[in-house]
Amino acid sequence: MNNKAYIDYLNSLHNYNAQNENAYGERNIENPYFEAVMVRVGLCDYIKTSLTEKEPHIIILTGHAGDGKTSIMYQVLSELNAKYDSKEKLSEITLPSGNICLCVKDFSEIPEVDSSNKMDRINVMRRAVEMPEMGNYVFMVANTGPLINTFGELFDSDKDKEKAKIELINLMDENTGEIVEINGIKICVVNVAAVDNSYFAKAFLEKLIQDELWKDCKSCTKCDYCHIYRNRELIVKNKLKVCEFINNHFIWLVEYGNRLTIRSMTEQLTYMLTGGISCSEVTPNDTYKYLFSNLFFGYIGTKLNDRALNIIAINAANHCMYDHKRLRSDEKLFVGKEYKELFGEEVEMIISEAEKKNVFVSGWAEFLRRTYLFMNIVIDETVVEQDYEDVFSKQFKRYLELRDGKDTPAKADANLIADALSMIYVGTTNDKSEIPLTLSRESGIAQNVQLIIGTVPVRKLRVESVKTQDGIFNIGKDRYELCLNINKENLDTVLTLPMLDYFEELKNGIISTNIDPQLSHGVECLKAQISEITKDDDDEDIIEIIVLKNGGNKNIRIELTSDGKIREV
Structure with a gap:
């Protein structure tokens, strides 16, 4: 049977x-x-x-x-x-x-x-x-x-x-x-x-691996070497980690502008189990080749299977390049080879056997990372936090907490925006009570002299979470959007995950001159709204400029007098 x-x-x-x-x-x-x-x-x-x-x-x-x-x-x-x-x-x-x-x-x-x-x-x-x-x-x-x-x-x-x-x-x-x-x-x-559909993948995978649907596999003559049944068993044993990564992956795609349909998710998750192979086609093979962690990204072992990229969701996952990102866990993976501590005995045996033939093969490092994404058994909270940052981004886990309403925005979230705005307008992180809004060329290099058109009071800058419409259609699955609040006024521009990631990079001094047009549009909309509500109309006869110096910035106020003279005030 x-x-x-x-x-x-x-x-x-x-x-x-x-x-x-x-x-x-x-x-x-x-x-x-x-x-x-x-x-x-x-x-x-x-x-x-x-x-x-x-x-x-x-x-x-x-x-x-x-x-x-x-x-x-x-x-x-x-x-x-x-x-x-x-x-x-x-x-x-x-x-x-x-x-x-x-x-x-x-x-x-x-x-x-x-x-x-x-x-x-x-x-x-x-x-x-x-x-x-x-x-x-x-x-x-x-x-x-x-x-x-x-x-x-x-x-x-x-x-x-x-x-x-x-x-x-x-x-x-x-x-x-x-x-x-x-x-x-x-x-x-x-x-x-x-309507948010990222929850579907995790729920659908749990349906696919139900015991009742797999009981006949146990009596099959191919059971001992069938990669399909092995994938199901490995997913069951690593269910929490597998479901967590898959859920995070589809959220990541949505937040970065690639919302997949239910059909696309279905295609990827079913292929992840079978590899497109039927029961009659199952033959003994190297165990590592058809691991679900490979199939999810369209790989067979260390080699990319171009044909699998016809599945839209697999192609999208491949473009995320998760397995090419450097992890702080790489040292344990590649140098210490602490497979048992990282994966447990069963997966350790699969990796150790595969290592004999592939340790010097191109793609081996990526294979190990793919396996780690789905089947690591690490519970150390510090390491888990680092994995979130290395695989996705530093802001990702925090964003999930705010998006799902598990936490509310704090001062640290506002400080991130303040530092990023200061980098955008002045070229340095914020260390004052006000952030000057300046006019300058968008060249990625801060000009030494810039005209000030207004100021943002840092103490009145907050991040607010606003409930979206999703709760109407999905009871119990409330979603929240983030917006910037200045002086008790919410701005319309949504603070998206790409914007928060970009702000994190700005805060750390990373200047990108080739950002996504959608992200660029969001940032420019935010800047336009900030300028509108914070512009200074107190005295049209006074011009304020900021001079950037190595020893610190200096604000200069210049007044045009009634007799046509210019003087510093």
């Missing part, structure tokens, strides 16, 4: 072998393993409430392809005791209240033109609009493009069409979850692409 059916299912969820028939929502739902590995989405509670407790309206679930919209509809309908029929594009269900709800499984699949039975997009949209007028509901899943274009076609004039499209786009951007009226149409839009 083997576990062929389940392993085949896992391999059908990624596109390594171009056989991912279950990667798409409706096909996946039909698979008998879907229920076992399905991760319940908190957004379901919001949609159920919207359909059962709020006034009749159209609720639209939109987002990118692969964001899990179909799975959410399946979960909602199941919890409403309604049948989800993947073969029917449209269906009507009876809600607990007795009202009818028109379910549009995937609006994007409906043809643009179908004169034979009026099942084209515009006619379906018109039918949807009529439902709330009759006291009923609509639950629609739609990708953004077809939804926006078709919605505009409900109106006659070009002006009304454009106005309706813009209002719908604004709803997607704001993503408040509120019911609003657009030309009398009661509509609620939930943009899944704007």
Whole structure:
């Protein structure tokens, strides 16, 4: 007996072998393993409430392809005791209240033109609009493009069409979850692409490795050398560390502007277990080659498998270059070779065996780091803290605490901003009660003489955390954004992780002349807002400049007198 059916299912969820028939929502739902590995989405509670407790309206679930919209509809309908029929594009269900709800499984699949039975997009949209007028509901899943274009076609004039499209786009951007009226149409839009999904990876992996799904592997004749079963067992034994790293990795991607879809995460995590190999293809091999820590990044042993980079999430992980970053733990890894202390006996045996052939091979150091990321057993808090800083950034762990509401901003967070602003405007870290705002060329080199246009009072500078909309859609998963507060006024610019990392570098004297455009935009927006609320309009006849000297900076105030003379005051 083997576990062929389940392993085949896992391999059908990624596109390594171009056989991912279950990667798409409706096909996946039909698979008998879907229920076992399905991760319940908190957004379901919001949609159920919207359909059962709020006034009749159209609720639209939109987002990118692969964001899990179909799975959410399946979960909602199941919890409403309604049948989800993947073969029917449209269906009507009876809600607990007795009202009818028109379910549009995937609006994007409906043809643009179908004169034979009026099942084209515009006619379906018109039918949807009529439902709330009759006291009923609509639950629609739609990708953004077809939804926006078709919605505009409900109106006659070009002006009304454009106005309706813009209002719908604004709803997607704001993503408040509120019911609003657009030309009398009661509509609620939930943009899944704007809702945090980083929690999914950890929850999905825990589903994949459930005991019940792997019990048949134990009686398989290939069990002793099967890399798939070995990966599952190693993940179970190192579950806390594995889940922690995977969760942090996907948060890191999101914060640096690369939000992956649920489908992309699914592909990477299933490939991480199987390597795209079926039960019948499993043969004895060097144990280290197909370790899940290698497969997660698209490696086989010490060699990169270019074909694995076709999986978007693996390509993204590879670009993070975690295994190329120097760690303070490198000395124990490469010099002391303290494998047993770092990994425990089982992983030590795998590494020691692999070392015999690979110790001088290019890529061996990176292999060890990949293994360390997932399977180290270090519990020393100082070392763990160092690993966070070395693998991600010095500000990363602190940012997670603030982002998840586990802590509130402190004086140290404000001091980081103060030092960074001082470096930006003056070229030195802050050691005074006020930070002068200066006009200077953006050359990365501080000019010796700069014009002062205002000052930031350091004692009135704070960092505030503001709750985001995520808590509405994911109960129990509150998220917070950081903003700068000056003199009890919050600035609109969000302090992102890339900005905090950049400020940390500035504080330490690292000047980067090639920063990301998105980061540069954020920094410039922050500077513009600071200048606006701190500009000095007390006396237009007085000009203040700062002169940078080796022995300290000097402020000079110059006055233009009424008789046309210039004097220092």
